[in-house]
Amino acid sequence: MKKSDIGIIAIMYGICAFFFFMTVELPEEAQTYPRCLLAGLCVLNTLYMLRCLLRLRREGFSNDLPQIFSGFMHSQFFLVVLCCIGYMLLMYAAGFYVASIVYLTGVMLLLHVPRLHILLTVGVLALLIYAVFTLFLKVPLPVGVLFS
Amino acid sequence: METLTLMGMGFVHALSPVNLFAMFASTAVGVTIGCLPGLSAAMGVALLLPVTFGMDPATGLIVLGGIYCGAIFGGSISAILIHTPGTPASAATAIEGYQLTLRGQAAKALTTACFASFCGGLLSCISLYFFSPLLAQLAMKFKSPEYFWLSLFGLTIIAGVSSKSMLKGLMSGVLGLLLSTIGMDPMEGVPRFMFGQAALYNGIDTTCALIGLFSMSQILILAEKKIVQRPRAAEFKDAFGLSGKEIRRISPTILRSWVIGNIVGILPGAGASIACFMGYNEARRFSKHKEEFGKGSIEGVAGSEAANNAVTGGSLIPTLTLGIPGESVTAVLMGGLIIHGLQPGPALFTTYAGMTYTFFAGFVIVQFFMLGIGILGCRGFATIARLSDAILIPSIFLLCVVGSYAIHNNYTEVIIMMIFGVIGYLARKFDLNAAAIVLGLILGPIGEKGLRRALMLSDGDPSILFSTPICWALIALCVLGVLSPMLMGRMEKKMAAQHENC
Numbered sequence: 001m002k003k004s005d006i007g008i009i010a011i012m013y014g015i016c017a018f019f020f021f022m023t024v025e026l027p028e029e030a031q032t033y034p035r036c037l038l039a040g041l042c043v044l045n046t047l048y049m050l051r052c053l054l055r056l057r058r059e060g061f062s063n064d065l066p067q068i069f070s071g072f073m074h075s076q077f078f079l080v081v082l083c084c085i086g087y088m089l090l091m092y093a094a095g096f097y098v099a100s101i102v103y104l105t106g107v108m109l110l111l112h113v114p115r116l117h118i119l120l121t122v123g124v125l126a127l128l129i130y131a132v133f134t135l136f137l138k139v140p141l142p143v144g145v146l147f148s
Numbered sequence: 149m150e151t152l153t154l155m156g157m158g159f160v161h162a163l164s165p166v167n168l169f170a171m172f173a174s175t176a177v178g179v180t181i182g183c184l185p186g187l188s189a190a191m192g193v194a195l196l197l198p199v200t201f202g203m204d205p206a207t208g209l210i211v212l213g214g215i216y217c218g219a220i221f222g223g224s225i226s227a228i229l230i231h232t233p234g235t236p237a238s239a240a241t242a243i244e245g246y247q248l249t250l251r252g253q254a255a256k257a258l259t260t261a262c263f264a265s266f267c268g269g270l271l272s273c274i275s276l277y278f279f280s281p282l283l284a285q286l287a288m289k290f291k292s293p294e295y296f297w298l299s300l301f302g303l304t305i306i307a308g309v310s311s312k313s314m315l316k317g318l319m320s321g322v323l324g325l326l327l328s329t330i331g332m333d334p335m336e337g338v339p340r341f342m343f344g345q346a347a348l349y350n351g352i353d354t355t356c357a358l359i360g361l362f363s364m365s366q367i368l369i370l371a372e373k374k375i376v377q378r379p380r381a382a383e384f385k386d387a388f389g390l391s392g393k394e395i396r397r398i399s400p401t402i403l404r405s406w407v408i409g410n411i412v413g414i415l416p417g418a419g420a421s422i423a424c425f426m427g428y429n430e431a432r433r434f435s436k437h438k439e440e441f442g443k444g445s446i447e448g449v450a451g452s453e454a455a456n457n458a459v460t461g462g463s464l465i466p467t468l469t470l471g472i473p474g475e476s477v478t479a480v481l482m483g484g485l486i487i488h489g490l491q492p493g494p495a496l497f498t499t500y501a502g503m504t505y506t507f508f509a510g511f512v513i514v515q516f517f518m519l520g521i522g523i524l525g526c527r528g529f530a531t532i533a534r535l536s537d538a539i540l541i542p543s544i545f546l547l548c549v550v551g552s553y554a555i556h557n558n559y560t561e562v563i564i565m566m567i568f569g570v571i572g573y574l575a576r577k578f579d580l581n582a583a584a585i586v587l588g589l590i591l592g593p594i595g596e597k598g599l600r601r602a603l604m605l606s607d608g609d610p611s612i613l614f615s616t617p618i619c620w621a622l623i624a625l626c627v628l629g630v631l632s633p634m635l636m637g638r639m640e641k642k643m644a645a646q647h648e649n650c
Contacts, residue, residue: 015326019341027338033599034341041322041323044315048315071374072372073372073373073374077372080368080541088559096550096553100546104542108539121543129546137202139557142559
């Protein structure tokens with residue numbers, strides 16, 4: 001049995017419990033189908049747990065998380081994630097194009113991309129998105145609360 | 149006669165300037181995505197799905213087909229020039245292709261890959277034209293119970309084959325089915341699991357889920373790894389082109405790989421990555437120049453490339469006729485089909501026959517674009533293949549955001565896309581199956597309606613689900629789908645053993 005299996009089993013049971021709790025609010029006729037699916041997921045998860053337990057008896061317990069996350073660059077990963085969240089917030093405030101330019105430049109600077117490449121990437125992407133989404137698809141991209 | 153007229157009309161429509169431009173652009177984009185190691189065909193198709201919203205459905209599908217074919221071929225460029233397959237479908241090409249590059253014959257390897265991909269793709273269109281209407285006729289006999297079993301079969305096959313653990317694959321599929329229940333109940337008309345969000349009234353948008361699961365998750369995968377400079381592509385000065393003798397030499401290999409690729413493509417659950425190794429192994433087995441294998445053989449390159457591109461046409465057959473995508477790319481393509489308001493099945497060959505045959509014709513012409521773009525642009529693509537992940541990460545995220553925002557012009561879709569991105573990332577990390585989750589999302593409503601309608605017709609008697617021979621045949625296929633991982637595992641072990649022996 002691997003350490004990651006515990007997480008998978010717990011999350012799956014958690015999802016089952018959460019959705020089961022939600023089905024209580026539904027009328028009786030609408031409960032049947034989701035509950036059938038939940039029962040199916042529960043059975044499969046229990047079978048998986050039993051298989052893991054059999055493996056535990058046969059092969060013992062192993063921590064596979066270092067293998068799964070081998071070479072994981074914590075600071076880089078969370079920096080990128082934070083920038084993505086920041087980009088979403090900035091887009092709401094300052095609009096799509098301003099936020100995109102700031103986001104692209106910021107992330108690429110943080111990831112040590114040469115400045116010329118940053119300039120080219122920002123220019124190409126801005127043009128591409130303007131041509132495809134604004135001119136062709138006529139999508140009203142967010143202008144932001146500051147400029148609206 | 150009617151079919152021939154439809155085929156002819158398909159070509160007339162496909163050859164319109166707009167469609168020709170769409171084919172050129174999508175194939176070029178597909179090759180670019182394919183040659184970038186780390187980016188997959190499924191990711192490319194998912195990412196560019198929103199771009200097709202403003203297009204005519206036939207043009208939109210041609211674009212998706214162009215990206216699919218281009219990406220499968222594009223993987224061979226980086227496989228040959230930098231010994232890093234752009235997509236798993238070109239893993240076998242790297243073996244012989246890079247050896248040819250080391251011998252100073254990179255242009256020959258690229259021409260062979262291009263020519264074999266072109267032939268494999270083109271020949272696969274024959275089976276697409278021939279088998280699709282036949283299978284669609286069979287699907288016309290399907291009623292609610294059959295559709296329920298069909299969706300279950302689709303799920304068992306993809307869940308069973310595409311993951312290391314069958315149970316994890318099935319769990320992913322059921323999770324997808326569960327997520328598909330979010331939104332309005334189709335029979336009772338009551339809101340289910342909507343968390344007070346009106347945007348979820350019609351359920352989770354498939355495009356958001358696709359972009360999140362395949363594209364956003366890829367960003368997270370790239371972001372966690374150390375960013376390294378990719379090796380410079382090998383310089384090559386030899387001339388492009390193949391002599392008549394070389395074409396005659398690789399022709400039997402291409403034909404053999406076409407048959408292999410087509411069968412693998414039609415069989416749900418297999419895919420281009422398996423087909424390329426099968427094509428390569430058979431090329432080696434039948435070759436009169438076995439001594440060249442491992443040192444740079446054009447037959448090896450042709451065997452692998454013809455097989456992986458022959459999968460493209462073959463894999464569309466069950467997707468379009470039965471709604472059973474065999475792998476992640478076709479699952480995404482099917483999502484695209486549904487987004488354009490088209491339901492896979494017999495209607496595509498009756499009500500929407502004009503559109504379907506235009507797409508088929510476009511699929512044929514895309515192969516010619518692939519040949520031209522591949523040969524003329526491979527030096528450029530070799531440079532693109534070195535594009536750093538540091539540029540790809542923010543660029544792909546930007547396209548994910550704008551793509552999901554464009555669906556309904558609101559932020560909810562972007563948030564859903566990000567949630568599915570995290571689900572996709574965790575699924576990949578813990579060996580769950582993203583393709584099965586997508587398939588559950590797509591097939592969920594079909595299966596639910598089929599089941600509930602059937603039960604309503606029979607006053608709740610479940611025996612209706614076992615009432616016809618087709619139901620039993622589909623049940624048997626479901627069982628086969630569950631057992632298929634064992635068969636596929638044996639096949640892969642056998643091929644790996646053969647490869648080691650040589």
